[in-house]
Amino acid sequence: MALHNFQGLNNGDEVDFESTWETLAASFTQIHTKNASLLSFEQLYRQAYKIVLKKKGDELYKRVASFEQDWLTEKILAKLKGLLSNALISGNSAETGGQTANERLAAGDRFLRELKTAWEEHQLCMSMLTDVLMYMDRVYCTDHRQPSIYNTAMALFRDCVLLSRITTSEEQWVTMLGVLRNIILEQIKMERDGDIIDKHAIKACIYMLEGLEAKDTSNGPEKLYSSAFEEDFIRTSHDFYKAEGETLLRESDAGTYCRHTKKRIDEELDRCRSTLSDSTTSKIERVVEDELIRNRMNDLIEMDSGVKHMVDNERLSDLGLIFDLNARVDSKKTDLTKAVQRIVVAMGTAINNAGAAASQTQPAPAPETDGDKAKTTVAGVANLLTVAAIKWVEDVLELKDKFDNVWSTSFRSDQALQTALTRSFAEFINAFARSSENISLFIDDNMKKGIKGKTEYEIDVVLEKAITLLRYIQDKDMFDRYYKRHLTKRLLMGKSLSTDVEKQMVSRMKIELGNNFTLKMESMFKDMTLSEELTAGYKEHVTKRGDPDPRRVDLDIKVLTSMTWPLEGMGASSESDEDARMKTIYPPAIERLKMGFEKYYSEKHSGRKLTWLANMGTADIRATFPKVPSKNGTIVRKHELNVSTYGMIVLLLFNDLPSGESLNFEDVQSRTNIPTNELIRTLQSVAVSPKTRILVKEPMSKDVKPTDRFSFNESFESKFAKIKVLSITSGNKVEGDRERKETEKKNNESRNHNIEAAVVRIMKQRKELSHQQLVSETLTQLASQFKPDVVMIKKRIESLIEREYLDHIDGGDSLRPLGPPAVRIESP
Amino acid sequence: MASSDPKSKLMIGMKEYAYNHLVVTMLTLTSLFATSKYSDMTIRCANRTWKVHRAVLSAHSAVFAKMFDGPFAEATSRVVDLEGNDPYSVAALLSFVYTFDYDDSEHDESAKLCPLSFNVQVYLIADKYDISALQDLAASKFKKCTTTGGVSNLGDFVLAVRAIYGWTKEDDTLRDAAVAFAWARTNILSPDSEELVQVLLDLPEFAVDLIKRATELSRRDVYHCPSCKKYWFAPPGFSGTGPCAIKTCAKARNDWSKCLVSLPRNTST
Structure with missing residues (x-):
């Protein structure tokens, strides 16, 4: 009858489940023992199809699962257990029981490889079973919301193999998974210590753990890898690197430490790629960073061979390593920045101290006996001071070059460190008066x-x-x-x-x-x-x-x-004020010249007043000295003298003086009206200085006293036709303490003025400001010129209020300008 | 090419030259099947054999793909014995994978089935080998048989119903189609037919589905079209406007409420 052929299925043709299952089970055994090549896919498929069609899918599913469970327990687990020695189970390398490390390694390897094989074969077989059972998966599992048989079988591998308990003693047991974890952790430790391990075997086992869900997934789906391995791996790594950090700090120098740390990080990253899982990369990186860098950065910087040592010895590549390490854990590089700032300020302060020490030479004038010698000493000291000043600058520049180099080479031209360096340089430079x-x-x-x-x-x-x-x-x-x-x-x-x-x-x-x-x-x-x-x-x-x-x-x-x-500081001391200068008596020829120019000038610019500053000028004089006998007969000795204007005035006095006569100090002063200080200096330069002794001083000594007498030095000799008579204070030299105080005083005066001008300018513009706002605005405005003292600003504001330029609004804190501002802003 | 306008569907997003080429390619495939050229495996069923191409079968069916891919006997022997399958259905399956169609008209062979049951057969083999397009095609051919009077006698129908309720699950497309057909042809449901009574007794699910259909329809409004003078049930979500539900009429009206038949009753269309 036609019905008979209906897909080979009809009511009469009852499927005998048990016998069909037996056929299937026998085939599955064949598959597991790698004898699948004789099996017909079509036949197996058809048998499973029929069972499912007959609504026996549920039973089939359970039978398959139970078949796999038995297979895993009886065959796979038994085989793996056979590979385990007690030492491997306990995971305690101290209890090796006579095993050498190499034997342990080999035993571990064997286990890993066997597990890898078991897992891979299980996957392979299950994928074949799944293919044959495709109709069951598609129809039964979909309709009844069952996981595919493949996934169920994978979970069975976890439950029957990995989570099976292995009893070690009466009350203790470990899971196969625990053993696996210990073996892997131990091998990783061995690799860290320099041994060579079978990365592929480990990777395969890790891959297995990554493919399996953890059984207890109360916190959402979690891979077996993270719950059963990764946590322990991270924990043991923390311990390992903590200990290593301590040892390294104790036994190595900073450069080695940096290189080692860099190497460790690379190793761990590489290990995640080749042996473990990429998902662990950031976690283990963090561990090494924490233990070897973050927790040790300060110790590393401060150790004897640390940053200071590196800077001193130009260890640029080591500094670069430190920078890299610090930058890795801290985008601001706080530790390194602080250290570098400290070092810069310390080195800068050393330069400052050296500079200050050099300037202390001044107030120790050598007790003089010989005038000549004493004089050179004084000039020498002044010169030395200038040299010290310049040396200070050069030292600072050298330091700057050094750190610029460090910055660009080692600190990768980092912005934050540049700011820090600038701040430190400014700090010590400004600390130096x-x-x-x-x-x-x-x-x-x-x-x-x-x-x-x-x-x-x-x-x-x-x-x-x-x-x-x-x-x-x-x-x-x-x-x-x-x-x-x-x-x-x-x-x-x-x-x-x-x-x-x-x-x-x-x-x-x-x-x-x-x-x-x-x-x-x-x-x-x-x-x-x-x-x-x-x-x-x-x-x-x-x-x-x-x-x-x-x-x-x-x-x-x-x-x-x-x-x-x-001009006030130009060698003219306080007593040489306007009047004194006016009165300088010039020789007639010069006086004529002066008058002539004044006339010429006033024709060009009427209304301007000229003040002559004799103390600033110089004069070239052709001087003829008496004939003296020499090898080539007598010669007229002519020299061109370059002297200060005062010097010229003094020398010209002696021009008209009959030979042999002399003038005393007071004579010279009354005839020239040169201020005492200037005159002393001038006379020193023409009568004391050894190479330019155009006048003879009586008595001969370094100092010029009012009672000294001066006469023309007829026997003056010099190899040079042109002679420069150096004025003692002519060059730009370091200020003495007194001058310095003077300068500071003047500077403060002009600061006061500037502050007042700024205050008035601000108030004119803003009309109303609180006291505090005014102070801070003033600070901002003046920042480009100097950093004013807040007290100074407050005093100026008080003074302006007193002088009724400003007023408190309603007696409060706010201020306003009074009336039409009557302040004229004068330039200093 | 059973669809009324295959070209318009295929042309979506397809350039004309590509469509033309596709047609040519399919014809080439058909000729490859006919001549067995390049064939690399054999399918046997009953006494028939076909030389086919693994690539073509694998492209249509994941089951065949796995069968040739794995380490099983078929992969090396290159012979698949589809024993237990109806050879006509296998022929239809192979016809489909090469031409996207099969012929369900009456066969000359002695063991032939009526088209109704044959389509059920094909539907089931398509399910077995996971070719959903062939399932759709078989289902649509089945419906066509029921609506175009392809059912000549009760025996054919009963055979098909037994097969459908024997091998498919609830809410299957074929079950719906069979129930709809049975309901529409109330004459088939004549209680005088012993054969039918036996089917209802054998297949309680079929009886349940029929009753469900009856109660569901009885809740629906019935309209009488003034144009074609036929009665029809309001389709689900009918809003009171639109075309007449009788496809041959399809006259559109803005307001069908005047045509609402006041008392619900069983009406044949």
């Missing part, structure tokens, strides 16, 4: 000598260095004061090697510190140019008048705008 003066002296020295024979590029480097240091200076106004003073001397005495370079320097400062800062310096240069024109113009004027006097005196004049130039 003479930094402004020294930097200015450094520039002065370069302008006068340093840049000689240098290429444009080299000069550029020098200028840039000076600017670099200038950036650190907080009290720019002090520097301004010194720089203008030093510049004045260079310009007036023609000491600058190159006006171009001077101008370059000023324009650099302009870029760095703004227009206001260099305004006056620029007008100083303008004065210089105008003066040249005036000198030339006057010369022409004189020539035109046709005064062919061969003894005419040439005039090289510098007309200085009075408020622009810092």
Whole structure:
């Protein structure tokens, strides 16, 4: 009948479940014993299909699971257990029972490989079973929400093999999983200690753990890997690296430590890739970072061979390693930053101390016996001080170069460390009272000598260095004061090697510190140019008048705008005020010249008043000394003397004096009206200085006393035709303590003025501000010039209130300007 | 190509040259089947053999794919014995994998089945080898038989119903189709038919489905179309507007409420 053929299924053709199952089970055994090649897929498939179609899917499913359970327990587990020695089970390497490490390693390897094989075969067989049981999975499992037979079988491997208990003693047991974990952990430890292990076997077992869900998944789905292995791995790694960190710190130097740490991190990352799981990478990295870096960074930096040692010995690559380690755990590099700051400040302070020590040489003038010697000593001391000042700058620059190098090479040009370095340099530079003066002296020295024979590029480097240091200076106004003073001397005495370079320097400062800062310096240069024109113009004027006097005196004049130039500090001491200068008595020839120029000048610029600053000038004099006998007969000795203007005035006195006569100090003073101090200095330069003794002092000594007598030195001798008579204070030198106090006092006065100006400017603009706001605004406004003392600002505000420029609003804290602001802002 | 307008469906997102090429390729496949060219395996069933291509079968069926892929005997012998299957159904399956269609018209062979049962056969073999497209095709061919009068006698229908309720699960497409057909042809359900009574006794699920259908329909509104003069049940979610449910009429009306038949009663369409 037709029904008979209905898909081979009809009501009469009852499926005998038991016999069908027996056939299937026999085939499954074949599959497990790798004898599948004789089995017909179609037959197996059809049998399973029929069972499921007959609504026996549930029974089939259970039978398969139970078949696998038996197989795993009886065959696989038994085999694996046979490989376990007691030592492997206990996982305690101390109880090796005579086993060598190598034997242990080999036993562990065998176990791992066997487990790997068992797992892989289980997977392979189950995938074949699943293929044959495809209809069951598709129809029965889907309809009854059962996991696929494959997944169930994998879970069975976990439950029957991995989680099976192995009894070690009467009351103790471990799971197979525990044994596996211990073996892997032990092998990893061996690898860390330098042994070679079978990574593939471990990787395969790890892969298995990753593929299996943990059984107790109360906290959501979790892989067996994380619950049964990873946690322990991380914990033991913490212990391992903690101990290693301690040992390393004790036994190695910092460089080795860094290299080792780097190596360890790389090893662990590599281990995650090759042996464990990528998902552990970040966790183990964190462990090594914690134990070897984060918890040890401070010790590492502070150890004897730490950062200080590295900086001192230029261990740039080691420093780089430290930086890398620190950066790895801390984006701000806090530990390293602090250490570097401390080191910079310490090294800087050492330079400061050396600088201060050098300046202490001054107040110990050698008790003199011999005048000559004593004099050179005084000049020498002043020179030494200048040298010390310049050395300070050079030392700072060297330190800066050193750390720039460290920064760019070792610290990977890191922004945070740059900021820290800048702050530290500023800290110690500003802590040094003479930094402004020294930097200015450094520039002065370069302008006068340093840049000689240098290429444009080299000069550029020098200028840039000076600017670099200038950036650190907080009290720019002090520097301004010194720089203008030093510049004045260079310009007036023609000491600058190159006006171009001077101008370059000023324009650099302009870029760095703004227009206001260099305004006056620029007008100083303008004065210089105008003066040249005036000198030339006057010369022409004189020539035109046709005064062919061969003894005419040439005039090289510098007309200085009075408020622009810092003349108060120019060697003129407090007593040489306006009056004293006015009264200087010039020799007739010079007086004529002076009158002539004044007339010429007032024709050009009416209404301007000229004040002559004899203390600033120099004169070239041709002097003829009496004939003296020599090898080649007698010769007239002519020398060209370069002396200060005062020197000229004094020497000219002796021109008219009959041979053999002398003048005493008071005579000279009354005839010249040169201020006492200046006169003493002048006489020292022409009568005491050993090489320029144009006058003879009686008695001969270093000091010039009012009772000394002076006469023309007829027997003066010199190898040179041109002789420069050095004025004792002519060069730019380090200030003495008294001068320094004076400078500071002046600076404070101008600061007071600046503060008041700023306060009034702010109040005019803001109309109303609280006291505190006003102070902070004032600080901000003045930051580019100097860092004012808050007390100073408060005093100025009080003073302004007292003088009724400001008023408290309703007696409160807020302030307002009073009336139409009547403050005229004067420039200092 | 059973679908009314295969081209329009295939053309979605397909360039015309590609469509044309597809047709040519399918024809080539058909000829490969016919000539056994490049065939790399044999299928046996009853006394028939077919030379086929593993690649083609694997592309349609995961079961065949695994059968050739694994380490089982078929992979090396390259012979599959589909014993126990109806050879006509196997032929239909093979026809489908090469041409996407099969012929369900009456066979000349002695052991032939009526088209109704044959489609059920194909439906079941498609399920066995996991070719859902063939299942869909068989189901649609089955429905076509029931609606176009392909059922000539009660015996054929009963045979099909037995097969359907014997080997499919609840809510199967074929069960729905069989019940719908049985309900529509109330004449088939004549209680005089002993054969039918026996089926209802044998297949209680079939009886249950029939009753469910009856109660479900009795809750629905019945409309009388003024155009074609036929009665029809409101389809689920009917909103009172739209075309007449009788496909041959399909006259659209804005408001069917006037055509609502006040008393629900059993009506044949």
